[in-house]
Amino acid sequence: MYIYVQVYLNTILNWKAIDDTLGRQVKTIMYVTNSSDYHHLAKFARDRGWMVFEAPRVSDAGMPYLKEMYRHASQHVTSCVFYGFSNGDILYNRDLIVTLNAVSEVRVTGS
Numbered sequence: 001m002y003i004y005v006q007v008y009l010n011t012i013l014n015w016k017a018i019d020d021t022l023g024r025q026v027k028t029i030m031y032v033t034n035s036s037d038y039h040h041l042a043k044f045a046r047d048r049g050w051m052v053f054e055a056p057r058v059s060d061a062g063m064p065y066l067k068e069m070y071r072h073a074s075q076h077v078t079s080c081v082f083y084g085f086s087n088g089d090i091l092y093n094r095d096l097i098v099t100l101n102a103v104s105e106v107r108v109t110g111s
Helices: 002-021 039-046 066-076 095-109
Strands: 029-032 051-054
Touching: 002 039, 029 039, 029 066, 039 051, 051 066
Parallel strands: 029 051
Antiparallel strands: none
């Protein structure tokens, strides 16, 4: 279990580093479940500017429904142009945000 915790810590720090370099353009959300053994990670994330919510709906097996998380995020963070989901074991660099900003410009201007 330790290796998974370290992966998630790295992901939280990775998004913080990206966001710090781009002026708080990313609104990061972590969803947890009642059955989650990772509530200490939620605190770690919250302490670094993440919003942390209980998963709005889970299956009988305790797995959150992705569609419900998107719906919940769009209701609680209304100022976003894009909404996305990423597993905790995937790291990005600032180029993701640069690319999304470029897509947003084309989308807004229609060019």
